Amino acid sequence: MSIDPLSDEKIIESWRTNAAPWTDAVRESRIESRKLVTNKAIVDAVLSRSPVTMLDIGCGEGWLVRALAEHGVEGIGVDVVPELIEDAQRAGGGDFRIASYESIAAGELHVTVEVAVANFSLIGKESVSALVCRMPEMLATRGAFIVQTLHPIAACGDLPYEDGWRTGSWAGFSEAFSDPAPWYFRTMESWLQLFRDNGLSISEIREPINPVTGKPSSVIFITESDC
Numbered sequence: 001m002s003i004d005p006l007s008d009e010k011i012i013e014s015w016r017t018n019a020a021p022w023t024d025a026v027r028e029s030r031i032e033s034r035k036l037v038t039n040k041a042i043v044d045a046v047l048s049r050s051p052v053t054m055l056d057i058g059c060g061e062g063w064l065v066r067a068l069a070e071h072g073v074e075g076i077g078v079d080v081v082p083e084l085i086e087d088a089q090r091a092g093g094g095d096f097r098i099a100s101y102e103s104i105a106a107g108e109l110h111v112t113v114e115v116a117v118a119n120f121s122l123i124g125k126e127s128v129s130a131l132v133c134r135m136p137e138m139l140a141t142r143g144a145f146i147v148q149t150l151h152p153i154a155a156c157g158d159l160p161y162e163d164g165w166r167t168g169s170w171a172g173f174s175e176a177f178s179d180p181a182p183w184y185f186r187t188m189e190s191w192l193q194l195f196r197d198n199g200l201s202i203s204e205i206r207e208p209i210n211p212v213t214g215k216p217s218s219v220i221f222i223t224e225s226d227c
Ligand SMILES: C[S@@+](CC[C@H](N)C(=O)[O-])C[C@H]1O[C@@H](n2cnc3c(N)ncnc32)[C@H](O)[C@@H]1O
Pocket: 011, 012, 015, 016, 026, 057, 058, 059, 060, 061, 063, 064, 078, 079, 080, 081, 084, 099, 100, 101, 102, 118, 119, 120, 121, 122, 123, 124, 127
């Protein structure tokens, strides 16, 4: 049976296909907005909580775990793509494991951390809702779940400002990339609702601005468990 092109399953297939060029693009600092704005923004957001332990969800090749290790943070990185986890393990700096959001939601990852972070990795629909539902149980007392994602206003484009699947694109990336992952667009209101519905209250919202365009490069939600 073929995979629905607008589905959580397709996202995983696409990231498996693009693991090697993704590792190269990240490690060669080829993504301008990351270099200019969003890498520092997420490192600062995590460090603002002064954690000792951290879980990087959808860690890719592991750059964020390595960056935070330089500040003394003990990181665990998880991702569904084995090739990315192997790249991360080779580079070191943390404990890297293969895990899907679906398996984490099912309670198969037994860790408790002071900060859980998802950097541009909450892409899908059902897999993301299920993962967010699980988050409060994985946070230590006064722990935080921090999400950096595309800013809904900036990323909406010409389509209606409403939740829904969007087709992906590798525009601006090298020709080594193919078969872009679809993504599930959420409005600002819908992101806030997703956290609230799952026992997470918003402690802070940051909108890192790109100094060249003057527009937000992303939005960062810093959330805390209600209990
Ligand atoms: C845009 S990359 C971001 C990687 C990393 N957080 C970073 O900042 O470079 C999105 C990542 O989310 C992961 N991902 C997407 N859906 C997933 C799922 N259902 N379970 C686990 N990882 C997933 C992909 O494999 C990919 O590594």
